[in-house]
Amino acid sequence: MHMINGVGTTLYGKRYLTKEELKKMGLEKTEELMPYVATIWFCIFWIPLIPLESNIIFWEHEEEGFLSDEKAYRMVKINLNWNQVLKTWLIPSSIIAFFILLSL
Secondary structure, three states: OOEOEEEEEEEEEEOOOOOOHHHOOOOOOOOOOEEEEEEEEEEEOOOOEEEEEEEEEEEEEEEEOOEEEEEEEEEEOOOHHHHHHHHHHHHHHHHHHHHHHHHH
């Protein structure tokens, strides 16, 4: 995932997995392991436009650099999570609709 001036790909959404979902995968939730579902989006001006794939994120690590911050992830690709996609689309759509109504 990489963005330059708000254009590129990034993760949006965070839905933690339930104990039942983790048991189906043969895992248990611990302090170190709190997996969640997130979707990778293609964005323009940080606005999520096209969902590319959903993933279960098992681990993330952030490193702060001089000019930028970088995150490393350990993730597994899953089917596109349409519930998360619709909720993510709802936010920018609502903002755009608000400004359109405001300009009338």
